[in-house]
Amino acid sequence: MQETVGRGRPKALCHEDIQMMIVRHPVTGRCIPAMAIKFIHHKGADNKPRPTIFFFTPTRKLLFCAVSTILALALHDHAFDAPSLTTASAIFGSKPPSFKDSVPLRWKASKLKIPVFRRYHGANLSEDEAMLYSRLRDDIGDQSINSGHERRWTPRFARRGASNAANGDAPDSVRDQMMRHDPQFATSHHAYLNEIANFDLQNAFLEEEKESQLFRLFAHVSLTRDPRATADMVPKEVWENLPPDPEIVKLEEQRAELKQGNYRIDGHPDEAQIRQLTEDIRKKRAQRDKQVVKQYREHYFYNRPTWDIERQARGEEEEEYAEPAIHVNIPERARLAEIFCHQPDDLTEDQIFEQKIEAVSLMVALCDKRETARRNRIRERANACLPIKAEPLEIEHKPEASPDRFPLLLNAAQCPDCIGDERLSREERTFTYCRPTVMNDHFDEQHLIRREQAERGGERIRCEHPKCRDLKFQHIDHFRRHVQKVHGVTLRSSEQVQQRRQRKGSRRQMVRKHCQLVR
Numbered sequence: 001m002q003e004t005v006g007r008g009r010p011k012a013l014c015h016e017d018i019q020m021m022i023v024r025h026p027v028t029g030r031c032i033p034a035m036a037i038k039f040i041h042h043k044g045a046d047n048k049p050r051p052t053i054f055f056f057t058p059t060r061k062l063l064f065c066a067v068s069t070i071l072a073l074a075l076h077d078h079a080f081d082a083p084s085l086t087t088a089s090a091i092f093g094s095k096p097p098s099f100k101d102s103v104p105l106r107w108k109a110s111k112l113k114i115p116v117f118r119r120y121h122g123a124n125l126s127e128d129e130a131m132l133y134s135r136l137r138d139d140i141g142d143q144s145i146n147s148g149h150e151r152r153w154t155p156r157f158a159r160r161g162a163s164n165a166a167n168g169d170a171p172d173s174v175r176d177q178m179m180r181h182d183p184q185f186a187t188s189h190h191a192y193l194n195e196i197a198n199f200d201l202q203n204a205f206l207e208e209e210k211e212s213q214l215f216r217l218f219a220h221v222s223l224t225r226d227p228r229a230t231a232d233m234v235p236k237e238v239w240e241n242l243p244p245d246p247e248i249v250k251l252e253e254q255r256a257e258l259k260q261g262n263y264r265i266d267g268h269p270d271e272a273q274i275r276q277l278t279e280d281i282r283k284k285r286a287q288r289d290k291q292v293v294k295q296y297r298e299h300y301f302y303n304r305p306t307w308d309i310e311r312q313a314r315g316e317e318e319e320e321y322a323e324p325a326i327h328v329n330i331p332e333r334a335r336l337a338e339i340f341c342h343q344p345d346d347l348t349e350d351q352i353f354e355q356k357i358e359a360v361s362l363m364v365a366l367c368d369k370r371e372t373a374r375r376n377r378i379r380e381r382a383n384a385c386l387p388i389k390a391e392p393l394e395i396e397h398k399p400e401a402s403p404d405r406f407p408l409l410l411n412a413a414q415c416p417d418c419i420g421d422e423r424l425s426r427e428e429r430t431f432t433y434c435r436p437t438v439m440n441d442h443f444d445e446q447h448l449i450r451r452e453q454a455e456r457g458g459e460r461i462r463c464e465h466p467k468c469r470d471l472k473f474q475h476i477d478h479f480r481r482h483v484q485k486v487h488g489v490t491l492r493s494s495e496q497v498q499q500r501r502q503r504k505g506s507r508r509q510m511v512r513k514h515c516q517l518v519r
Helices: 066-076 088-092 133-146 155-166 172-179 187-192 201-206 212-218 236-240 246-259 271-313 331-341 349-366 375-384 436-456 476-487 494-518
Strands: 018-024 031-039 052-056 102-105 118-121 124-130
Touching: 018 066, 031 066, 066 088, 066 349, 088 349, 133 155, 155 172, 236 271, 246 271, 271 494, 331 349, 436 476, 436 494
Parallel strands: none
Antiparallel strands: 018 031, 018 102, 031 052, 118 124
């Protein structure tokens, strides 16, 4: 992240931009958390900052409660200066003095310039690097497609929605202030105003009652939403009947001619060209798959209404839609989804108050959990690629449950670090990779670097197995010998790790040189 000039902090939302407080409601008298957020930069602009302060209050719908989300992240980061503010109950139970209307919740001085939303490096949350904009953009887009919306959402959808929500309810000057638009350029009208005329002109002219509720529906982004349309909605038959792509076939033929039947290409005279062809093939396949999904979604959303109408004309029963079952391994995530997605509308204020405490506590606990790739989906894809007469994979034969949940002796393809990671589910902790080589690749990329840093800093190295956590080792080689002798897992030696890194570095250089020559 580029640092903001003169402020010594990331160009992102930091704790010092948020004023969290407990306020006494002037009508109900209930003490509730609220916050004021000072947005200095809008859309990354760093020229002549003009801060705008927004106030946020708790919402009845917990799914949209920004106050609860910020509270959960702050509790996980131990950001509050008051030592007693360590749980959601402590915060929601706080009250201002009887002679005051509010009491601010101060941050620790060390947390003021730390971003609230931070990025991950592998499995580890960064201490001070802000989450990238691309992460937000991609997540919003993926979730909108999975929820059945016809178009992929972008952050601009939220900005435009906010602008149109304020338009009419707030004066133009307030709307422009919130959107950081200069009134003299009429940016809101030119770029953000909804192209739909949100007014019942027809009935106004006919002097009939206006259909205000219908017009709210017409302007809503969910008008054309179809929950049956998901990201992986392309039928299996469509993928199987796709004709070969001529460009991909040509590239594969060139690669096969260069490889001459060899599987390994390390040291091959044409290694750089082969690797570049492999990368080109991967990109072409990804582009083709993306185009197939896009075209099928357009085909589906255009023709599905006609199919439904024709079904009605034939007298057929309406196709029942059943919400897909969502399998979640982490109990906290499952309970949080239940609270967010199935919150009753008739809850009392006291019931909502209790659910907010539970939701914030669950979000704090969820921050310390990890989810990896869904192993069952990986296996399904692997099985789909098996030839008809292939023997089933050994890992598909699940052994009988052992009374010892985490035995000392592991499978040679099990990760000795993940088995002790309590952030993972039991299935992910005991996962067995297809080969020890793949497990070693995972260990080198996810766990080894942290141990190397500890060794250079003179720290002791700990075995993460639940039964060996009291054991500390001075060097990584001591740890490797312990893992091999006690747990039955052979890790790469320091020399092998260094050789692998050198090979990867040389491959990158060869590919760069080849790309420069091609250009």
